[in-house]
Each structure stands twice: as C-alpha cells, then as structure tokens.
Amino acid sequence: MKIPVNTASHQYEVTIGNEILTNAIESYGNLIKKADKLFVLTDKNVWDNQGTYFKEHFPYPFEVFVMPPGEECKSFDNFQGAHTFLIEKKCTRKSILFAFGGGAVGDLTGFVAATYMRGIPFIQIPTTILAHDSAVGGKTAINHPLGKNLVGAFYQPEGVIYDIHFLQSLNAREVRSGMAEVVKHAMISDEKWLTELMASPDFYKMGQEKLAHHLKLGIEVKAKIVAEDETEQSVRKYLNFGHTYGHALEAAAGYGGLAHGEAVMIGMVYALLLSERYGHISRSFTKTFLHYAYHTGYPVEQLAKYPFETLQPFIVKDKKAEYGELKFVLLSKIGKPFMQTIDLTECRKVDSEFRALIMEVCK
Numbered sequence: 181m182k183i184p185v186n187t188a189s190h191q192y193e194v195t196i197g198n199e200i201l202t203n204a205i206e207s208y209g210n211l212i213k214k215a216d217k218l219f220v221l222t223d224k225n226v227w228d229n230q231g232t233y234f235k236e237h238f239p240y241p242f243e244v245f246v247m248p249p250g251e252e253c254k255s256f257d258n259f260q261g262a263h264t265f266l267i268e269k270k271c272t273r274k275s276i277l278f279a280f281g282g283g284a285v286g287d288l289t290g291f292v293a294a295t296y297m298r299g300i301p302f303i304q305i306p307t308t309i310l311a312h313d314s315a316v317g318g319k320t321a322i323n324h325p326l327g328k329n330l331v332g333a334f335y336q337p338e339g340v341i342y343d344i345h346f347l348q349s350l351n352a353r354e355v356r357s358g359m360a361e362v363v364k365h366a367m368i369s370d371e372k373w374l375t376e377l378m379a380s381p382d383f384y385k386m387g388q389e390k391l392a393h394h395l396k397l398g399i400e401v402k403a404k405i406v407a408e409d410e411t412e413q414s415v416r417k418y419l420n421f422g423h424t425y426g427h428a429l430e431a432a433a434g435y436g437g438l439a440h441g442e443a444v445m446i447g448m449v450y451a452l453l454l455s456e457r458y459g460h461i462s463r464s465f466t467k468t469f470l471h472y473a474y475h476t477g478y479p480v481e482q483l484a485k486y487p488f489e490t491l492q493p494f495i496v497k498d499k500k501a502e503y504g505e506l507k508f509v510l511l512s513k514i515g516k517p518f519m520q521t522i523d524l525t526e527c528r529k530v531d532s533e534f535r536a537l538i539m540e541v542c543k
C-alpha cells in the first residue's frame with residue numbers, strides 16, 4: 181500500500197506492507213541506477229536483529245555504517261563520525277543514503293543527508309512502530325545537551341519504505357513507546373479512533389493486521405498535516421502535542437533514560453491537565469487516560485525522579501516558544517488541537533497538580 185506525502189518542497193510515497201523491502205527498493209530503480217554508491221546508516225541493535233534479512237533482501241551493493249544504538253546516535257560526535265565515514269568512503273553528490281532503523285537513526289541520517297556536501301538524497305527504511313511518525317515529514321535533527329532536537333533541518337526523503345517485517349524484533353518497551361505516537365495522532369484527530377486504541381491496551385498482543393491499520397491511519401494524519409504546513413508555521417505544531425513536557429523529560433533523563441514515546445505519553449497527560457483549563461477536557465477523562473497510560477506500562481511514576489526545577493530549563497527552550505512566551509498544544513476536545521500561551525507560574529502549578537494526580541490514580 182502506498183500513502184502519498186505531498187509537501188511544498190518535495191513529493192514522495194510511504195510504501196507500507198509485510199516483506200516488501202526488495203520490491204519497494206526496486207521501485208526506486210531509476211534513482212538508484214543513477215547513483216555512484218549506496219550507503220546504509222543503521223544502529224547496532226537494528227543491525228544485530230535485522231541485518232541478515234536486510235542483506236538478503238536489499239538488491240544492490242552497499243556500504244554500511246553501524247552506529248551506537250538508539251538516542252546515542254543523535255549526538256554531535258556521532259554526527260561527525262557519520263560524515264567522516266562518508267568522506268573516507270568517497271560518498272559524493274551522486275550517492276544515496278538509506279536510514280535503516282528507528283527514529284533516532286532516521287533523524288540522524290536525515291540531518292547527515294541534509295548537510296553532507298550541502299545535501300544528498302536519502303530514503304527512510306523505518307524499523308520501529310514509532311518511526312511511522314519520524315520517517316515521514318522531513319524533520320531531521322540531533323540533540324544538544326541544552327535541549328532535544330535543537331540542531332537540525334527540514335529535509336524530505338526521496339521515499340519511505342516501511343517493511344513491517346522489521347517490527348517483529350521490537351521488545352515490549354519499544355512497542356509501547358511507538359504506540360504513544362499512534363495515540364498522539366488519534367488524540368489530535370479522531371475521538372473514535374482514540375477510544376478504539378484505549379479499548380485494546382495490550383499492544384504486544386495486537387495482530388499484525390490491526391497494527392498495520394493503526395500505522396496507516398497515523399501516517400495519513402501526519403501526511404495531511406505536513407502537506408498543509410511543511411515547516412511548522414501553523415498546523416504542524418499540533419504534531420507536537422505532549423512534546424513540550426515530554427522533550428523536557430527526555431533531556432532531564434539524559435537522552436535515553438526515558439524512551440521518546442514514554443516521555444511523550446507522560447507529556448500528553450500534562451497537556452490534558454492544561455487542556456482542562458482552556459478547553460473542554462474533563463478531569464474524569466484526564467484520570468481515565470492517566471490510568472490507561474499507567475496500566476499499559478508507561479513509566480508515569482518515574483516523573484518523581486525529575487522535579488519541576490530539572491524540567492524548567494528545557495521547557496523554556498521549547499522550539500515553539502515565541503517572543504519569550506511558551507506555546508503549548510492543547511485540546512479543546514479530543515481531535516481538536518489549538519495553541520495556547522502558558523506562563524511558567526501556571527506550568528509549575530499544573531506540574532504539582534499532575535504529581536498529586538499520579539499519587540491518586542497510579543496504584
């Protein structure tokens with residue numbers, strides 16, 4: 181199945197299905213045959229788990245660069261290491277990069293592609309549930325010690341090949357983390373879909389068909405939004421629901437201490453508490469959602485390790501802030517996001533409310 185992504189700068193397709201790698205790569209034959217070299221950037225876990233399948237099904241010769249796993253690969257050091265590898269291996273403007281991995285590999289490789297010799301083509305081959313989000317839409321970035329994704333570029337891939345065969349080797353934690361972005365896509369677009377997701381909390385037991393259905397819906401939500409606003413001037417901000425608080429948590433936890441989706445899930449509960457004040461979200465819904473998050477296994481209780489003082493320096497550096505004002509994505513109701521200015525005093529107050537609610541609900 182193909183889902184078109186038509187952004188202002190670039191048009192491409194997400195091809196999604198099981199065991200599609202060979203055919204999907206061959207469909208880029210015209211582009212690939214004109215390339216002088218192909219480079220696959222991946223991480224150690226992905227290569228250990230899925231390297232054999234990849235080598236057996238990738239129909240052209242390639243060089244591979246295996247990076248440290250997960251969030252570690254989004255460092256300045258690894259960014260430089262990837263460039264060094266490409267220079268030494270004589271990568272040129274006629275070469276193509278393939279991002280083979282989760283969101284971390286995708287974000288890093290996209291940024292390398294955007295910057296190597298001022299930009300060379302790349303193709304996303306996502307391997308996580310979460311990457312139904314990260315591989316689409318052209319946000320690429322690395323982390324800075326002072327804040328998440330603070331250095332990057334909008335740079336679209338030539339295409340996205342989503343072979344769901346790769347999802348088989350994900351552990352329960354990564355399945356859960358990835359489903360948080362599916363839940364986010366439902367939160368900002370469709371109450372019925374969110375209700376359906378919340379009714380089946382055992383993600384790990386979800387059949388492949390059902391999972392592919394949710395991933396397709398998520399990709400469609402994202403593709404529609406980035407088609408309207410590629411560079412986050414307006415509606416793309418809604419894709420950041422739960423991320424102001426979530427990114428602060430990830431940074432406070434030292435990038436990798438909490439998985440992205442875990443942090444976003446906690447951030448979404450915080451955004452619901454704020455939405456009670458400015459929208460029509462009820463306390464009863466926030467409690468139900470927090471209960472769902474906790475019992476689905478998101479580490480909500482770990483918030484206790486990160487007092488507000490440790491989050492604040494990162495919250496104030498959120499990229500959506502304008503003229504010194506913090507801008508949160510809130511919901512007027514499920515499926516209806518809007519932007520709201522919130523000052524730090526209110527942020528702190530709601531943070532305390534959140535911690536008290538966790539004590540009440542998560543037992």
Ligand SMILES: NC(=O)c1ccc[n+]([C@@H]2O[C@H](COP(=O)([O-])OP(=O)(O)OC[C@H]3O[C@@H](n4cnc5c(N)ncnc54)[C@H](O)[C@@H]3O)[C@@H](O)[C@H]2O)c1
Pocket residue numbers: 223224225226229230249250251254281282283284285287307308309310311313314315316317318319320329346347348349350351354357358361439440441
């Ligand atoms: N660009 C965007 O629009 C966007 C959107 C959402 C998230 N992100 C970014 O994506 C990153 C999170 O992505 P993620 O959750 O995919 O994390 P990830 O890339 O860190 O992968 C999670 C873990 O699973 C391992 N892994 C990946 N695929 C595997 C597989 N098939 N089998 C076994 N292990 C596998 C990885 O090595 C890693 O240890 C964050 O850095 C986040 O900021 C970007």
Ligand SMILES: O=C(O)C(=O)C[C@@H](O)[C@H](O)[C@H](O)COP(=O)(O)O
Pocket residue numbers: 313317319321328329361412416417419420423499
């Ligand atoms: O695509 C977007 O736009 C998003 O905000 C998707 C998010 O899920 C993703 O985590 C993204 O990397 C966040 O971007 P940032 O600009 O807040 O760093």
Ligand SMILES: [Zn+2]
Pocket residue numbers: 313361423440444
């Ligand atoms: Zn995200």
